[in-house]
Amino acid sequence: MAVNLSAPDPASLLAVPGVELGFAAAGIRKANRRDLMLMRLAPGAVVAGVFTQNSFAAAPVQICRAHLAASATCRALVVNAGNANCGTGEAGLRNARRTCDAVARLLDCAPAEVLPFSTGVILEHLPVERIEQALPACIGTLGPDRWGDAAEAIMTTDTVSKGASCRVSVGGREVTVTGIAKGVGMLQPDMATMLAFVATDADVAPAILGHLAKEVADGSFNRVTVDGDTSTNDSFVLIATGQTPGASVSAIDSEAYVALRDAVLRVAVSLAQSIARDGEGATKFITVEVQGAREEGEALRVARSIANSPLVKTAFFASDPNLGRLLMAVGNAGIADLDVGRVNLWLGDVQVIEQGGRAAAYGEEDGARVMRADEITVHVHLGRGVAATTVWTCDFSYDYVKINAEYRT
Amino acid sequence: MAVNLSAPDPASLLAVPGVELGFAAAGIRKANRRDLMLMRLAPGAVVAGVFTQNSFAAAPVQICRAHLAASATCRALVVNAGNANCGTGEAGLRNARRTCDAVARLLDCAPAEVLPFSTGVILEHLPVERIEQALPACIGTLGPDRWGDAAEAIMTTDTVSKGASCRVSVGGREVTVTGIAKGVGMLQPDMATMLAFVATDADVAPAILGHLAKEVADGSFNRVTVDGDTSTNDSFVLIATGQTPGASVSAIDSEAYVALRDAVLRVAVSLAQSIARDGEGATKFITVEVQGAREEGEALRVARSIANSPLVKTAFFASDPNLGRLLMAVGNAGIADLDVGRVNLWLGDVQVIEQGGRAAAYGEEDGARVMRADEITVHVHLGRGVAATTVWTCDFSYDYVKINAEYRT
Numbered sequence: 001m002a003v004n005l006s007a008p009d010p011a012s013l014l015a016v017p018g019v020e021l022g023f024a025a026a027g028i029r030k031a032n033r034r035d036l037m038l039m040r041l042a043p044g045a046v047v048a049g050v051f052t053q054n055s056f057a058a059a060p061v062q063i064c065r066a067h068l069a070a071s072a073t074c075r076a077l078v079v080n081a082g083n084a085n086c087g088t089g090e091a092g093l094r095n096a097r098r099t100c101d102a103v104a105r106l107l108d109c110a111p112a113e114v115l116p117f118s119t120g121v122i123l124e125h126l127p128v129e130r131i132e133q134a135l136p137a138c139i140g141t142l143g144p145d146r147w148g149d150a151a152e153a154i155m156t157t158d159t160v161s162k163g164a165s166c167r168v169s170v171g172g173r174e175v176t177v178t179g180i181a182k183g184v185g186m187l188q189p190d191m192a193t194m195l196a197f198v199a200t201d202a203d204v205a206p207a208i209l210g211h212l213a214k215e216v217a218d219g220s221f222n223r224v225t226v227d228g229d230t231s232t233n234d235s236f237v238l239i240a241t242g243q244t245p246g247a248s249v250s251a252i253d254s255e256a257y258v259a260l261r262d263a264v265l266r267v268a269v270s271l272a273q274s275i276a277r278d279g280e281g282a283t284k285f286i287t288v289e290v291q292g293a294r295e296e297g298e299a300l301r302v303a304r305s306i307a308n309s310p311l312v313k314t315a316f317f318a319s320d321p322n323l324g325r326l327l328m329a330v331g332n333a334g335i336a337d338l339d340v341g342r343v344n345l346w347l348g349d350v351q352v353i354e355q356g357g358r359a360a361a362y363g364e365e366d367g368a369r370v371m372r373a374d375e376i377t378v379h380v381h382l383g384r385g386v387a388a389t390t391v392w393t394c395d396f397s398y399d400y401v402k403i404n405a406e407y408r409t
Numbered sequence: 410m411a412v413n414l415s416a417p418d419p420a421s422l423l424a425v426p427g428v429e430l431g432f433a434a435a436g437i438r439k440a441n442r443r444d445l446m447l448m449r450l451a452p453g454a455v456v457a458g459v460f461t462q463n464s465f466a467a468a469p470v471q472i473c474r475a476h477l478a479a480s481a482t483c484r485a486l487v488v489n490a491g492n493a494n495c496g497t498g499e500a501g502l503r504n505a506r507r508t509c510d511a512v513a514r515l516l517d518c519a520p521a522e523v524l525p526f527s528t529g530v531i532l533e534h535l536p537v538e539r540i541e542q543a544l545p546a547c548i549g550t551l552g553p554d555r556w557g558d559a560a561e562a563i564m565t566t567d568t569v570s571k572g573a574s575c576r577v578s579v580g581g582r583e584v585t586v587t588g589i590a591k592g593v594g595m596l597q598p599d600m601a602t603m604l605a606f607v608a609t610d611a612d613v614a615p616a617i618l619g620h621l622a623k624e625v626a627d628g629s630f631n632r633v634t635v636d637g638d639t640s641t642n643d644s645f646v647l648i649a650t651g652q653t654p655g656a657s658v659s660a661i662d663s664e665a666y667v668a669l670r671d672a673v674l675r676v677a678v679s680l681a682q683s684i685a686r687d688g689e690g691a692t693k694f695i696t697v698e699v700q701g702a703r704e705e706g707e708a709l710r711v712a713r714s715i716a717n718s719p720l721v722k723t724a725f726f727a728s729d730p731n732l733g734r735l736l737m738a739v740g741n742a743g744i745a746d747l748d749v750g751r752v753n754l755w756l757g758d759v760q761v762i763e764q765g766g767r768a769a770a771y772g773e774e775d776g777a778r779v780m781r782a783d784e785i786t787v788h789v790h791l792g793r794g795v796a797a798t799t800v801w802t803c804d805f806s807y808d809y810v811k812i813n814a815e816y817r818t
Binding site for chain 2: 396
């Protein structure tokens, strides 16, 4: 069902010096399916993370936060699919720690240098013994060119694996940025949900990496929505191995920072868009651009009000240029003093709302033409200021209901 | 598709002294369908209204607000189905005023004593001539016992008409409270959307009536949700004809006020629940009760996060006791300092979440038993305070997508 998205050619996912990847079938939820992934980092790698805002943060998310606070260094990430280890109380925290302990023993590092991630069913206990048993086999497969395999091993109900890669010059040295992600939006928290791992061999100071991770998340993963449901396990981790020492980033907004940021953002946006393209039941990929807001948060509220409206999304599914629903969604964004007479809205290249009402030149057939495409842009200008944002989403089809109603049957 | 809901027996909708109702087929959107309703009020009636918070408030909503501000008295309400007169700019305001002018001429009152309401497609101009032409016939049918016909005339995609009635003693005199509503939730703004009219023959001072209308709306219509989309035309109007003079309400929270409020609330809650029961594609009626919140707004955020989550709603449709989705929705309500270890949750009489995790005694079969019913209560206790609220909603089925994707085809 993914919209104009296929799995990345494994050869296109460039190795990042200092990163090795391995995988195994641990039988966590299904037999004979790769569901365990290990990422080993060379000594000296630094890591920053951005995690879910859901109050019920899963046990591995809590342990990640604790380990990132306790240790300046990171030697490994361990990821399981099939079980979210969320809503599992103290036992869940113990199981996440036990996973880290097992990895630390095998890789000869401290447990706090291991970050755990889980994705899958909520409220069931993690079968940690199966992970412990599968770890040696997982380590046996470690290699620098396994990004494609790693992307497959972290999938849950994703229909295609997701990865992206690019090269960029930082401080006069060429470095690589490669990332993988899983998730079909925020719309399936019981196979929860979005995980993304992006690595570079640039040399980035830890405080700067944290700033970069936040900035990239805001410009990529935080601008994807499928139904507004935020999962309990969302995690984005940015890794800098520092294996190309001249490629140093030592100040925010320096030339090197900007170059690296743009490269990481390019990879992250590609991954984020992949998530919307593979949204459950998606038949269309929708880009919502909002301009003319007073500040970016306001633009984001309008964009999300459009992107999350089931009425707008079913209209896209039906290829129905149902203008009233777009107008309703803009008006429903909670901007108290919005002057609707200054609002203009385009569907692709066709203006449908002009100064708050139906555009004089608009003809239904123009809207229908745009709606028939499988990639559609909605462009709103609020006429209030200069702030802007873009959000990516998908439509809302019968298959969304089918997938989510029948998932456990 | 409505869940345990049938049209009210016309005889059960009690006449309210001072209120007459009429209807006609004006051909606004479809031929030979009653789509125009007029409510004539005896001199001395006072009226209060609560209207949509959507920035794109429809032209009739804007005129209602202006007329309520300009005139202390109200002699008529005129309602058309089939066209929302929203997003129609100056022409829309002119057409709404023209409708009021026509009614005022025929009933010999001031235009500001007429309140206009429209429901239907957004962004199309109102065929005001057809309304003008049909008004004499509409007036010819005026009578006190036509509440059932009136309820039918304001329907759009409602599958059954909605009305409720009760008697109550106010100041030692028995009065009647009768109301009608249309809408299938907030989920179809292009047939937009919720209209509710409730009348009583009690004698209520205008300032007190405004307070009563707000209090009743907060306890009834503002606690229904289908998908979180707020329409451009939502209106709730409360009418007190004062035809039973001894039944006077002259102070907020007086005994007479409380008696009348409880009666009006009973009618309004019945109408509000009817809206959720007739939600588009609904197969189940869901009650979400939240207790133990610090303040009511917090309880409402949690209740709406559950009631609006497409994942929770598809699980109800599938009768799947998918606990993780409920936990996700509670955690997603934006309560920054929520201690998840104090959260308990019941599905019907079955505790599924205990201190933030899966209840020890919970068995999947217990949850499945509750989920098979067509009326289900979710009860959440946050363990933070004493505030509480209740929200009513419906599930999310294939037919929701079908109705909203195929509506205009």
